[in-house]
Amino acid sequence: MDPSRKRRIRLIVALTAAICLAGALMVTTFSAASPERIPSQLVASAEPGKTYKLGGKVVDGSIKREGDTMVFRVRDPKGRATVPVSYTGAVPDPFREGREVIVTVKKHGNTFVGERDSLVTKCPSKFQNEQKS
Amino acid sequence: MATFGSACLILAFAVSLFGIGASLMGAQRGRADWIASGRRAVFALAGLATAAFVVLESMFLTDDFSNEVVVSHSSTTTPFFYKAAAAWSSQEGSLLLWLFLLSVWSSLVLVLVRRRLRDVTPYATAVLLGLGAFFAGLLVFLEHPFSTLPAAPSEGIGLSPLLRHPSMMIHPPMLYSGYTLFTIPFAFAIGALIVRRVDAEWIRSTRRFALAAWIFLGVGIILGARWSYAELGWGGYWAWDPVENASLMPWLVGTAFIHSVMIQEKRGMLKVWNVSLILGTGILCLLGTFLVRSGILQSIHAFGASTLGVPFITLIALLIFGSIALVVSRRDSLRSEHRLDSLWSREAIFLMNNIVLVGLCVVVWWGTFFPLISEAITGDPASVGPPWFDKYVVPLTILLVLLSGIAPLIAWRRSTLANARRNLLWPAVTAVVAFVALLLLGVGERPWALLMFVVGAFVLAAVAQEFWRGTVARRAMSGESPPRALLQLVRRNRRRYGGYIVHAGIAVLFIGVAASSAFQDAVDARLQVGQSAKVGEYTVTYQKPFADLVIARGDLERIDIGAVMRVEKDGKYVTTMRPSRGFYPSRAFVAFGPVGRFFEGEATSEVGLQAGRLRDVWVAMTPDINTLEPVIKEGNKVFTDAADELPPEMAGAALAQALRGITQRYVADPPPATFRMHVSPLVSWVWIGALLVLLGGITAAWPGGPDLATRKVKAGYAARVAQDLGRA
Numbered sequence: 048m049d050p051s052r053k054r055r056i057r058l059i060v061a062l063t064a065a066i067c068l069a070g071a072l073m074v075t076t077f078s079a080a081s082p083e084r085i086p087s088q089l090v091a092s093a094e095p096g097k098t099y100k101l102g103g104k105v106v107d108g109s110i111k112r113e114g115d116t117m118v119f120r121v122r123d124p125k126g127r128a129t130v131p132v133s134y135t136g137a138v139p140d141p142f143r144e145g146r147e148v149i150v151t152v153k154k155h156g157n158t159f160v161g162e163r164d165s166l167v168t169k170c171p172s173k174f175q176n177e178q179k180s
Numbered sequence: 181m182a183t184f185g186s187a188c189l190i191l192a193f194a195v196s197l198f199g200i201g202a203s204l205m206g207a208q209r210g211r212a213d214w215i216a217s218g219r220r221a222v223f224a225l226a227g228l229a230t231a232a233f234v235v236l237e238s239m240f241l242t243d244d245f246s247n248e249v250v251v252s253h254s255s256t257t258t259p260f261f262y263k264a265a266a267a268w269s270s271q272e273g274s275l276l277l278w279l280f281l282l283s284v285w286s287s288l289v290l291v292l293v294r295r296r297l298r299d300v301t302p303y304a305t306a307v308l309l310g311l312g313a314f315f316a317g318l319l320v321f322l323e324h325p326f327s328t329l330p331a332a333p334s335e336g337i338g339l340s341p342l343l344r345h346p347s348m349m350i351h352p353p354m355l356y357s358g359y360t361l362f363t364i365p366f367a368f369a370i371g372a373l374i375v376r377r378v379d380a381e382w383i384r385s386t387r388r389f390a391l392a393a394w395i396f397l398g399v400g401i402i403l404g405a406r407w408s409y410a411e412l413g414w415g416g417y418w419a420w421d422p423v424e425n426a427s428l429m430p431w432l433v434g435t436a437f438i439h440s441v442m443i444q445e446k447r448g449m450l451k452v453w454n455v456s457l458i459l460g461t462g463i464l465c466l467l468g469t470f471l472v473r474s475g476i477l478q479s480i481h482a483f484g485a486s487t488l489g490v491p492f493i494t495l496i497a498l499l500i501f502g503s504i505a506l507v508v509s510r511r512d513s514l515r516s517e518h519r520l521d522s523l524w525s526r527e528a529i530f531l532m533n534n535i536v537l538v539g540l541c542v543v544v545w546w547g548t549f550f551p552l553i554s555e556a557i558t559g560d561p562a563s564v565g566p567p568w569f570d571k572y573v574v575p576l577t578i579l580l581v582l583l584s585g586i587a588p589l590i591a592w593r594r595s596t597l598a599n600a601r602r603n604l605l606w607p608a609v610t611a612v613v614a615f616v617a618l619l620l621l622g623v624g625e626r627p628w629a630l631l632m633f634v635v636g637a638f639v640l641a642a643v644a645q646e647f648w649r650g651t652v653a654r655r656a657m658s659g660e661s662p663p664r665a666l667l668q669l670v671r672r673n674r675r676r677y678g679g680y681i682v683h684a685g686i687a688v689l690f691i692g693v694a695a696s697s698a699f700q701d702a703v704d705a706r707l708q709v710g711q712s713a714k715v716g717e718y719t720v721t722y723q724k725p726f727a728d729l730v731i732a733r734g735d736l737e738r739i740d741i742g743a744v745m746r747v748e749k750d751g752k753y754v755t756t757m758r759p760s761r762g763f764y765p766s767r768a769f770v771a772f773g774p775v776g777r778f779f780e781g782e783a784t785s786e787v788g789l790q791a792g793r794l795r796d797v798w799v800a801m802t803p804d805i806n807t808l809e810p811v812i813k814e815g816n817k818v819f820t821d822a823a824d825e826l827p828p829e830m831a832g833a834a835l836a837q838a839l840r841g842i843t844q845r846y847v848a849d850p851p852p853a854t855f856r857m858h859v860s861p862l863v864s865w866v867w868i869g870a871l872l873v874l875l876g877g878i879t880a881a882w883p884g885g886p887d888l889a890t891r892k893v894k895a896g897y898a899a900r901v902a903q904d905l906g907r908a
Contacts, residue, residue, distance in 0.1 A: 080562035137856040
């Protein structure tokens with residue numbers, strides 16, 4: 048086989064392999080990802096037992112501690128709908144009332160139970176200190 | 181002052197535009213005076229950007245509250261050390277920092293290449309000035325670092341307490357230095373493509389910039405990780421957060437670049453690949469800045485809210501299409517001078533390392549942007565978490581570390597079996613011994629970690645062998661003492677041995693990462709005073725609470741509420757820790773009340789950390805201050821009622837008294853507190869490995885050394901001697 052033909056075959060094989068790998072990556076991501084929802088969407092349709100990534104603002108005055116567990120409500124970033132979330136374990140420092148959080152939850156009865164260690168707050172490099180007063 | 185600053189920025193914008201025109205016209209028409217004008221525009225830009233940056237810094241340092249940015253990011257109680265950093269915690273300040281660094285590095289490179297690359301430089305200058313004009317334009321038209329308030333308040337809002345950590349002082353300048361330094365080879369690659377001068381000269385001239393960029397970016401990433409570990413009360417150093425990923429992506433592609441350019445320098449191969457890598461790195465640097473500053477990935481809705489969205493997307497799209505067009509139209513000039521001789525050669529291993537690095541970048545990119553991609557395709561935003569990243573990144577990283585051990589042992593062009601056996605034997609034996617030993621120790625239950633340890637051992641042995649052989653050979657030739665021979669060996673071949681030190685550092689770093697993520701003991705517990713929790717082999721006891729009012733410059737900076745924790749192992753005392761949580765006062769007097777505001781502001785963890793060679797014990801504490809609520813409410817009522825009657829000084833003293841009373845009540849009758857406790861093996865080695873990487877990087881990038889011409893002569897002489905010896 049002449050060298051240029053051999054090279055072309057090699058290139059095609061390599062490209063095919065790369066495309067297959069990339070395709071596998073893409074397909075598996077869709078099944079591994081959890082849908083992102085804001086509270087109003089969860090209120091409208093949430094199946095019990097399915098995992099959701101809930102994003103929204105922690106409602107002012109809603110944080111209550113019950114022993115190890117913390118219960119608070121999460122509100123739409125630009126809306127009124129809220130859902131109750133119960134979360135067990137330590138939360139990151141930036142966690143505050145009024146701050147945007149993302150937490151992985153499953154529906155149990157009427158509340159959404161947070162997965163341990165899944166709660167994150169919006170990145171600190173975007174932090175501004177409170178509203179300019 | 182503010183007017184002067186704004187004037188500098190407007191001039192900077194104008195000078196950049198002028199310089200672009202002058203450079204391009206000069207290059208087109210071969211007019212040296214116009215080209216010189218373009219170069220002087222870069223120096224002028226550097227002067228103006230520096231002046232503007234100095235003005236902003238001095239405003240921060242002197243608490244000039246007539247400036248809106250200073251008010252919203254600094255305060256008189258912000259420690260002096262952090263006032264300087266507050267400047268770049270703001271959007272406006274960080275963009276100005278970008279412009280300042282870009283202009284300084286651009287000036288430096290133009291001074292360094294003034295006698296070389298005469299045809300490429302004008303175009304590179306135009307690219308650099310184009311970026312300068314972009315950032316100056318943002319600062320003139322969209323973000324105003326010098327906007328003045330009509331009435332200056334007496335106090336600012338202050339730097340977010342979370343950012344008050346030494347590594348956060350230097351983290352942003354390091355990242356931005358990395359980003360801006362990478363734009364130098366980026367600009368010269370574009371220049372080289374435009375004039376079709378795609379030999380290795382542009383690579384040689386900007387090599388130190390690429391290396392320095394790689395070092396700075398790496399240091400920035402590690403400082404961010406360190407900050408997360410020590411400050412965030414979460415106990416991890418990497419979370420696959422979009423902001424972390426944003427800085428990791430250019431670093432990965434940049435790493436591929438600094439490896440693959442060696443192949444072009446030595447063998448004239450991979451030209452398309454190299455220019456593509458550096459173009460990709462430059463674009464990823466801009467993308468990184470954009471991701472962090474716009475917040476687009478937290479939510480797609482942030483895009484509309486951010487003023488930076490449209491300009492950045494336009495610039496990035498322009499650069500992507502421009503780069504592709506350039507590479508495609510120049511593909512004839514980019515032909516390789518040689519072919520790959522064998523798959524068992526250093527070139528081939530480098531190529532594999534490149535593919536793995538780019539693959540890693542693709543994975544990180546895909547995961548980071550998946551929420552947007554998913555929303556675009558299915559109309560339904562969905563995101564992936566750390567487990568998804570780990571699944572792909574862990575095997576690729578192990579492969580990468582393995583390749584970093586093999587590459588130095590394999591000859592260029594073609595390696596023979598005998599050569600491979602001679603060089604690979606001892607590292608392979610070490611790896612096998614490590615494998616068996618670790619299996620006996622029970623590490624086998626975590627196969628990925630085990631694999632990383634084995635591969636790490638292989639790399640360390642390979643690097644040690646190279647140093648050993650080099651030193652022995654040098655001693656045989658020069659008769660120097662072993663330490664001196666080692667030192668001379670490194671000094672004479674800084675690039676090579678610096679690289680080996682980097683490889684060893686990376687191996688150490690990932691051994692630390694593997695150990696601390698696979699074998700960490702983590703416990704979240706709610707403890708009463710006197711209760712203990714068991715974390716791994718350690719027993720941690722909550723001995724007693726403490727509370728302090730921290731006063732800075734006559735003002736209450738924060739209230740610390742913490743715990744004294746006794747740590748024991750097998751009944752023996754190990755250490756005492758004092759983790760605490762600092763409550764910074766909120767400025768919302770009305771919402772939380774005069775007393776309540778001291779407990780409702782930002783809060784940060786001061787973690788208890790006992791770092792060790794073999795393991796770190798790490799404890800964070802969250803006090804339950806809900807029990808104080810009745811007292812705080814009472815205090816709010818008393819002080820609101822008395823606000824009109826008490827003179828301010830007395831009110832202050834009374835308030836301090838009241839806060840002291842409240843905290844004393846907490847200490848006297850402490851409610852249970854929540855603790856997060858970790859025992860993580862080998863975390864220290866993550867930082868030690870990073871320091872080694874830094875040391876190796878500096879070794880390789882250090883300026884000076886024998887210049888190319890003498891080295892070539894010497895190499896020619898050495899080759900002749902070797903030939904003669906071979907014949908003899």
